[in-house]
Amino acid sequence: MRQDLTVQQMSEDDDRSPPLDLRCGAAPSINRARNCSGEAVSGSGSSTSSSIPASVPVTVTEYQSQYPDQVLEIVLENVLQFLTSRRDRNAASLVCKSWWRAEALTRSELFIGNCYAVSPDRARGRFRRVRSVVLKGKPRFADFNLMPPDWGAHFGPWVCVLANAYPWLEKVYLKRMSITDDDLALLAESFSGFKELTLVCCEGFGTCGLAFIASKCRQLRVLDLIETEVTDDEVDWISLFPEGETCLESLIFDCVDCAINFEALEKLVARSPFLRKLRLNRHVSIRQLYRLMVRAPQLTHLGTGKYGPSEVAQRQGDTEPDYIAAFAACKSLVCLSGFREITPDYLSAIYPVCANLTSLNFSYATITADQLKPVICNCHKLQIFWVGVPCVIDYQCFEEIWVLKLILAVIMQALDSICDEGLQAVAATCKELRELRVFPMNAQEDVEGPVSEVGLQAISEGCRKLQSILYFCQRMTNAAVIAMSSNCLELEVFRLCIMGRHRPDHATGEPMDEGFGAIVRNCRKLTRLAVSGLLTDRAFGYIGKYGKLIRTLSVAFAGDSDMGLKYVLEGCPKLQKLEIRDSPFGDAALRSGLHHYYNMRFLWMSSCRLTRQGCQEIAQAMPRLVVEVIRSDDEEETDNYVETLYMYRSLEGPRHDAPKFVTILR
Amino acid sequence: MAFERDLNLEATELRLGLPGTQESRSNKRSLPDMNIVDDQDHRSGSSRVIANASNATKSEEETTPPSKTQVVGWPPIRSYRKNSLQAKKSEAEASGIYVKVSMDGAPYLRKIHLNIYKDYPELLKALEDMFKFKVGEYSESEGYNGSEFVPTYEDKDGDWMLVGDVPWEMFITSCKRLRVMKGSEARGLGCAV
Numbered sequence: 001m002r003q004d005l006t007v008q009q010m011s012e013d014d015d016r017s018p019p020l021d022l023r024c025g026a027a028p029s030i031n032r033a034r035n036c037s038g039e040a041v042s043g044s045g046s047s048t049s050s051s052i053p054a055s056v057p058v059t060v061t062e063y064q065s066q067y068p069d070q071v072l073e074i075v076l077e078n079v080l081q082f083l084t085s086r087r088d089r090n091a092a093s094l095v096c097k098s099w100w101r102a103e104a105l106t107r108s109e110l111f112i113g114n115c116y117a118v119s120p121d122r123a124r125g126r127f128r129r130v131r132s133v134v135l136k137g138k139p140r141f142a143d144f145n146l147m148p149p150d151w152g153a154h155f156g157p158w159v160c161v162l163a164n165a166y167p168w169l170e171k172v173y174l175k176r177m178s179i180t181d182d183d184l185a186l187l188a189e190s191f192s193g194f195k196e197l198t199l200v201c202c203e204g205f206g207t208c209g210l211a212f213i214a215s216k217c218r219q220l221r222v223l224d225l226i227e228t229e230v231t232d233d234e235v236d237w238i239s240l241f242p243e244g245e246t247c248l249e250s251l252i253f254d255c256v257d258c259a260i261n262f263e264a265l266e267k268l269v270a271r272s273p274f275l276r277k278l279r280l281n282r283h284v285s286i287r288q289l290y291r292l293m294v295r296a297p298q299l300t301h302l303g304t305g306k307y308g309p310s311e312v313a314q315r316q317g318d319t320e321p322d323y324i325a326a327f328a329a330c331k332s333l334v335c336l337s338g339f340r341e342i343t344p345d346y347l348s349a350i351y352p353v354c355a356n357l358t359s360l361n362f363s364y365a366t367i368t369a370d371q372l373k374p375v376i377c378n379c380h381k382l383q384i385f386w387v388g389v390p391c392v393i394d395y396q397c398f399e400e401i402w403v404l405k406l407i408l409a410v411i412m413q414a415l416d417s418i419c420d421e422g423l424q425a426v427a428a429t430c431k432e433l434r435e436l437r438v439f440p441m442n443a444q445e446d447v448e449g450p451v452s453e454v455g456l457q458a459i460s461e462g463c464r465k466l467q468s469i470l471y472f473c474q475r476m477t478n479a480a481v482i483a484m485s486s487n488c489l490e491l492e493v494f495r496l497c498i499m500g501r502h503r504p505d506h507a508t509g510e511p512m513d514e515g516f517g518a519i520v521r522n523c524r525k526l527t528r529l530a531v532s533g534l535l536t537d538r539a540f541g542y543i544g545k546y547g548k549l550i551r552t553l554s555v556a557f558a559g560d561s562d563m564g565l566k567y568v569l570e571g572c573p574k575l576q577k578l579e580i581r582d583s584p585f586g587d588a589a590l591r592s593g594l595h596h597y598y599n600m601r602f603l604w605m606s607s608c609r610l611t612r613q614g615c616q617e618i619a620q621a622m623p624r625l626v627v628e629v630i631r632s633d634d635e636e637e638t639d640n641y642v643e644t645l646y647m648y649r650s651l652e653g654p655r656h657d658a659p660k661f662v663t664i665l666r
Numbered sequence: 667m668a669f670e671r672d673l674n675l676e677a678t679e680l681r682l683g684l685p686g687t688q689e690s691r692s693n694k695r696s697l698p699d700m701n702i703v704d705d706q707d708h709r710s711g712s713s714r715v716i717a718n719a720s721n722a723t724k725s726e727e728e729t730t731p732p733s734k735t736q737v738v739g740w741p742p743i744r745s746y747r748k749n750s751l752q753a754k755k756s757e758a759e760a761s762g763i764y765v766k767v768s769m770d771g772a773p774y775l776r777k778i779h780l781n782i783y784k785d786y787p788e789l790l791k792a793l794e795d796m797f798k799f800k801v802g803e804y805s806e807s808e809g810y811n812g813s814e815f816v817p818t819y820e821d822k823d824g825d826w827m828l829v830g831d832v833p834w835e836m837f838i839t840s841c842k843r844l845r846v847m848k849g850s851e852a853r854g855l856g857c858a859v
Binding site: 141143144145146201229259263285310340363439440501581582 | 737738739740741742743744745746747750822823824842
């Protein structure tokens with residue numbers, strides 16, 4: 001978003017005379033153009049003429065030069081309609097003022113990566129014709145309770161401005177924003193053609209807010225709630241969708257943990273012929289799922305609710321519906337998810353669709369490798385696979401009891417093979433795999449998990465097209481990571497989370513430096529990296545030296561000294577998002593990034609070695625940076641030590657809605 | 667925010683715990699408030715860790731076994747994901763829920779804790795005391811014959827059922843709310859008035 005900060009530096013070329021051919025040949029036709037399409041021209045005409053200094057006599061050539069510019073602007077606007085990439089648009093807007101204007105008039109998709117980087121008014125002032133808005137709020141580490149609640153990122157101020165400025169707004173995508181029911185009510189009332197609402201990792205509202213959306217947005221095509229917290233206001237929002245045929249294409253509410261009116265849902269699905277994506281919450285039983293599937297065989301994306309029989313049904317001894325037939329009837333199904341509270345026996349029902357699946361999310365399903373294998377071995381087209389791995393033994397109790405330790409080691413060996421086996425099955429079958437996420441079902445760091453370097457190695461050998469991996473494990477070896485770096489050359493996202501803090505390579509006892517070093521060196525397309533395990537400054541040296549395309553870097557419990565952070569800040573020119581926790585980086589390291597902070601979206605550092613003075617220096621050196629020091633809720637403003645630093649570039653200066661536990665340094 | 671429950675997989679855990687040890691995990695949300703900082707790690711600054719009380723096995727605030735510490739937000743799994751796995755367990759422990767009780771004609775609703783009653787007669791007596799009415803005798807064929815008021819409940823599937831038809835244990839787990847209907851309305855449920 002460099003163009004925001006270089007407004008003053010943009011080239012002013014209004015004084016430049018146009019190329020010869022236009023000056024001579026175009027003038028007559030431009031006159032006509034001016035008369036006929038007065039509207040298009042006058043908009044740019046007035047601004048062009050205002051740039052001619054009043055004191056300069058208007059010669060013939062200068063007078064004529066207004067028109068070619070106007071033609072250029074019309075042409076430009078028409079051409080720019082087709083430019084969709086925001087990075088391209090940002091570049092185009094830097095060419096000159098008229099290009100800036102034309103681009104601003106034609107940008108219909110507004111992307112704001114940090115809701116505090118720019119104010120709603122400023123955005124509205126520049127972009128007049130926006131149909132789609134993407135807004136992102138809190139930093140990612142807020143997801144892990146590293147920030148007290150009520151930090152900010154309120155949608156309220158935005159929705160007020162959007163409501164006034166863009167009556168034709170159609171799409172809103174919010175991530176990590178704090179939204180109230182009133183905000184949703186205003187949204188629902190303000191945009192008659194509203195089509196798509198996507199809320200990812202948001203909170204602050206309830207089913208009341210959903211009721212407004214359902215009832216008032218008559219053109220709604222997409223209502224996607226993803227990992228968003230929705231309080232149960234006991235409102236039957238599902239039954240508030242308009243009567244008659246709906247435009248619904250996507251309805252995702254698996255995170256809405258409230259009971260829903262199933263009859264209403266069934267009727268809604270029945271009258272939504274365009275519905276392609278449906279993700280249910282766990283309050284929808286498998287029998288109810290059947291009824292829905294029968295009504296919507298055209299679905300392409302399905303998220304089941306509770307995937308197992310209810311007790312009542314079992315007792316009553318009802319005949320089970322033919323789930324296999326229901327799945328078989330969904331010939332377009334490419335994405336399956338859900339499987340909460342799963343009864344593994346019912347997994348066989350999905351066999352008919354496996355061959356077509358490109359995306360499978362089993363991360364909420366507690367199943368064993370043996371239950372997984374028969375499913376996976378049919379999924380030849382799978383590109384995205386998310387799986388949860390159960391970790392069942394609490395190991396650390398028995399440090400002192402060596403006999404038990406021995407027994408456990410044997411059991412662990414067996415368990416390791418079980419779950420790595422599941423991944424080996426994936427590696428054997430899913431040759432098209434692009435994205436893999438392996439989550440721990442039992443998220444404790446001291447539990448020995450059955451997923452290890454064996455699984456990673458297998459995946460690296462089998463899935464050569466892998467682009468993105470998120471892998472949680474208890475232990476890892478450099479060898480396996482190096483293998484992945486040489487086998488999976490398409491990797492763009494590599495996130496390895498060795499849950500045991502400071503864990504070295506468990507085979508050699510070495511730090512994990514060489515593994516991550518190999519990743520940045522070999523994976524030339526890498527843009528996102530998350531590191532873990534025992535890491536010295538050397539690992540950061542590698543990142544700084546080779547990670548030239550890295551945009552997002554996540555660091556936890558790593559590094560030896562300030563040099564680590566320095567390597568990264570000095571070496572990674574594309575770095576935009578840097579989040580660090582519990583690492584020994586201090587003020588000197590912070591200073592080494594002064595040349596780069598304006599190019600970044602944000603820097604997060606928590607539990608490092610920063611002092612208030614150090615952060616203050618940064619704040620004073622960089623006026624367009626907002627430097628927030630965040631305390632845990634009730635802490636007093638203690639001494640010099642900074643628990644959490646969150647800083648980001650902004651055109652607006654310190655925000656006015658900062659809570660008490662946030663201090664903005666100047 | 668409702669990120670209040672911690673991951674607790676005791677029921678499904680294969681544990682070789684020493685006899686007598688209890689394990690319960692503290693509420694992660696409260697960790698910042700507890701404000702206990704322990705400089706365990708010489709590498710970093712004081713990370714937000716909670717030092718365990720090594721002896722107090724019974725207290726609710728104990729976390730993992732002695733000498734281990736839990737760090738806020740580590741491993742980096744979203745609460746949403748942890749809670750989703752937790753939900754299954756809480757559903758199984760449906761006992762411990764308060765259910766709403768409404769009575770036709772009463773100005774406001776009440777809430778009762780279903781688990782404190784052992785069987786239907788106790789529950790009905792409690793309802794009678796709360797709302798000052800009387801129910802007749804329950805019979806399978808005729809429901810609450812002759813009562814002015816009839817107790818009904820909403821089950822998991824959203825259907826309204828007559829209280830008393832199913833075994834008590836099953837009732838407890840499937841009852842979501844109670845409603846004391848007027849006998850005249852309840853004709854459809856099998857009462858002859």
